[in-house]
Amino acid sequence: xxxxxxxxxxxxxxxxxxxxxxxxxxxxxxxxxxxxxxxxxxxxxxxxxxxxxxxxxxxxxxxxxxxxxxxxxxxxxxxxxxxxxxxxxxxxxxxxxxxxxxxxxxxxxxxxxxxxxxxxxxxxxxxxxxxxxxxxxxxxxxxxxxxxxxxxxxxxxxxxxxxxxxxxxxxxxxxxxxxxxxxxxxxx
Amino acid sequence: xxxxxxxxxxxxxxxxxxxxxxxxxxxxxxxxxxxxxxxxxxxxxxxxxxxxxxxxxxxxxxxxxxxxxxxxxxxxxxxxxxxxxxxxxxxxxxxxxxxxxxxxxxxxxxxxxxxxxxxxxxxxxxxxxxxxxxxxxxxxxxxxxxxxxxxxxxxxxxxxxxxxxxxxxxxxx
Numbered sequence: 001x002x003x004x005x006x007x008x009x010x011x012x013x014x015x016x017x018x019x020x021x022x023x024x025x026x027x028x029x030x031x032x033x034x035x036x037x038x039x040x041x042x043x044x045x046x047x048x049x050x051x052x053x054x055x056x057x058x059x060x061x062x063x064x065x066x067x068x069x070x071x072x073x074x075x076x077x078x079x080x081x082x083x084x085x086x087x088x089x090x091x092x093x094x095x096x097x098x099x100x101x102x103x104x105x106x107x108x109x110x111x112x113x114x115x116x117x118x119x120x121x122x123x124x125x126x127x128x129x130x131x132x133x134x135x136x137x138x139x140x141x142x143x144x145x146x147x148x149x150x151x152x153x154x155x156x157x158x159x160x161x162x163x164x165x166x167x168x169x170x171x172x173x174x175x176x177x178x179x180x181x182x183x184x185x186x187x188x
Numbered sequence: 189x190x191x192x193x194x195x196x197x198x199x200x201x202x203x204x205x206x207x208x209x210x211x212x213x214x215x216x217x218x219x220x221x222x223x224x225x226x227x228x229x230x231x232x233x234x235x236x237x238x239x240x241x242x243x244x245x246x247x248x249x250x251x252x253x254x255x256x257x258x259x260x261x262x263x264x265x266x267x268x269x270x271x272x273x274x275x276x277x278x279x280x281x282x283x284x285x286x287x288x289x290x291x292x293x294x295x296x297x298x299x300x301x302x303x304x305x306x307x308x309x310x311x312x313x314x315x316x317x318x319x320x321x322x323x324x325x326x327x328x329x330x331x332x333x334x335x336x337x338x339x340x341x342x343x344x345x346x347x348x349x350x351x352x353x354x355x356x357x358x359x360x361x
Contacts, residue, residue: 066257187254
């Protein structure tokens with residue numbers, strides 16, 4: 001697929017969320033993924049992570065552990081996940097039945113506009129399958145809600161996305177606002 | 189806690205008394221027994237992380253949902269995790285409890301631990317509240333009290349456990 005045919009991060013996030021019959025908790029990495037998640041649609045079940053790049057998968061695992069009856073989707077960029085690759089081993093070991101990862105791969109650190117990720121030649125599908133198995137690591141374009149419903153967790157969705165020419169709008173939320181809104185959503 | 193309990197059993201009992209929804213960590217010799225007991229417990233959920241920074245993420249996810257989380261690691265692991273502690277635990281005001289073995293004490297003079305302790309003093313204490321304890325004489329209500337403090341302060345708290353001269357640290361490595 002040529003880059004011009006690739007979806008944006010915002011569209012890929014929206015598509016991934018639409019695979020679920022009910023809105024999952026969505027835990028996004030700092031910067032690009034949090035900005036595009038909010039642009040795709042703000043929801044009280046969005047948890048915008050301000051911590052180091054890549055920590056969203058770990059935060060999502062903690063959330064999935066204490067909310068075992070809710071679906072949780074971690075949203076990571078390729079540069080971010082490369083910074084916390086060990087979290088895939090931890091998730092594979094913990095085997096949460098309600099956690100999935102959406103990996104948005106555009107081969108660059110988007111906030112730099114051009115700096116390439118060291119993983120730009122990496123076969124992420126093979127990486128995901130090494131940790132979670134072939135049936136639990138799929139590309140976004142091959143998924144439908146019906147098929148996704150039958151995929152065991154933990155699972156990983158790989159989405160090739162186009163680099164954006166501009167950054168998403170700032171979140172416009174303080175840490176206290178994010179925490180309080182999410183806490184209310186997580187307690188109900 | 190009963191008399192005659194090992195330090196690891198005492199620590200486990202104190203963690204269990206706080207009823208956390210999640211316990212996570214990366215082992216250190218001084219924590220091995222408590223971690224093994226947590227993993228074997230039917231009342232606790234323990235998740236073994238591959239790297240310490242992940243533990244901060246897990247605890248943050250649990251705390252964001254309003255649940256109690258305990259993290260266990262060595263001082264060197266916390267140094268690996270300072271960015272996560274600052275940008276998640278401190279920034280969001282998340283009241284989780286970190287149990288950190290502060291290696292390199294006077295009674296714990298491994299050459300490879302000395303700089304870790306220096307860096308812990310220089311890098312951790314200025315940014316986060318640390319309470320220091322003798323690993324061989326832990327108070328019964330240590331972890332419940334730590335949660336009460338963290339929840340009142342609305343921030344993480346670090347319990348630094350160290351070997352002290354003349355104290356019983358059992359078989360801790």
